[in-house]
Amino acid sequence: DIQMTQTTSSLSAxxxxxxxxxxxxxxxxxxxxxxxxxxxxxxxxxLIYYTSSLHSGVPSRFSGSGSGTDYSLTISNLEPEDxxxxxxxxxxxxxxxxxxxxxxxxx
Amino acid sequence: EVxxxxxxxxxxxxxxxxxxxxxxxxxxxxxxxxxxxxQAPGKGLEWIGEINPDSSTINYTPSLKDKFIISRDNxxxxxxxxxxxxxxxxxxxYYCARRGFAYWGQGTLVTVSA
Numbered sequence: 001d002i003q004m005t006q007t008t009s010s011l012s013a014x015x016x017x018x019x020x021x022x023x024x025x026x027x028x029x030x031x032x033x034x035x036x037x038x039x040x041x042x043x044x045x046x047l048i049y050y051t052s053s054l055h056s057g058v059p060s061r062f063s064g065s066g067s068g069t070d071y072s073l074t075i076s077n078l079e080p081e082d083x084x085x086x087x088x089x090x091x092x093x094x095x096x097x098x099x100x101x102x103x104x105x106x107x
Numbered sequence: 108e109v110x111x112x113x114x115x116x117x118x119x120x121x122x123x124x125x126x127x128x129x130x131x132x133x134x135x136x137x138x139x140x141x142x143x144x145x146q147a148p149g150k151g152l153e154w155i156g157e158i159n160p161d162s163s164t165i166n167y168t169p170s171l172k173d174k175f176i177i178s179r180d181n182x183x184x185x186x187x188x189x190x191x192x193x194x195x196x197x198x199x200x201y202y203c204a205r206r207g208f209a210y211w212g213q214g215t216l217v218t219v220s221a
């Protein structure tokens with residue numbers, strides 16, 4: 001199985017900050033990488049697909065980048081509603097696997 | 108509007124069985140692969156498996172292959188997850204999601220306890 005690692009389990013930032021969340025794969029995943037946001041009530045939303053494509057309705061302050069084994073999600077101008085846990089997921093090979101999540105809090 | 112609504116969760120005894128449902132609406136269910144994902148309390152997301160539109164291909168996470176059975180009824184626009192021989196570590200919130208994971212349900216909670 002491909003292991004997805006989010007080395008930062010929690011992150012504290014101030015409103016208006018630019019935040020970057022990292023994710024690494026145990027082998028190359030050819031950009032088949034999604035990012036999700038999970039709110040405290042359990043609601044899961046797709047933010048970014050195929051490394052850098054913004055899902056419909058997602059604010060443009062969210063962006064994704066990366067290649068090979070290393071990927072990142074950037075939130076520019078952090079807003080209160082961005083408080084959530086963020087997960088990466090590879091869909092290059094079965095079984096699809098998720099990172100452990102990065103919990104974003106307001107400083 | 109795409110909607111996915113899971114149901115069937117609840118309290119089940121260790122060793123028991125439970126069948127979860129996911130009712131789909133707002134799209135042509137019969138044309139899409141569907142997945143199940145779970146999340147144990149305080150843990151991350153875990154993909155369980157997926158099923159193709161005509162049920163001819165079903166893929167599972169290897170460690171869960173002998174515990175879960177994914178099926179669907181396209182006439183009822185419903186996805187199913189049959190759970191068997193459950194253990195405490197199967198306690199989780201169970202989500203269904205449409206292929207591509209662009210749409211998720213709200214989840215149904217399964218608690219395994221005596």
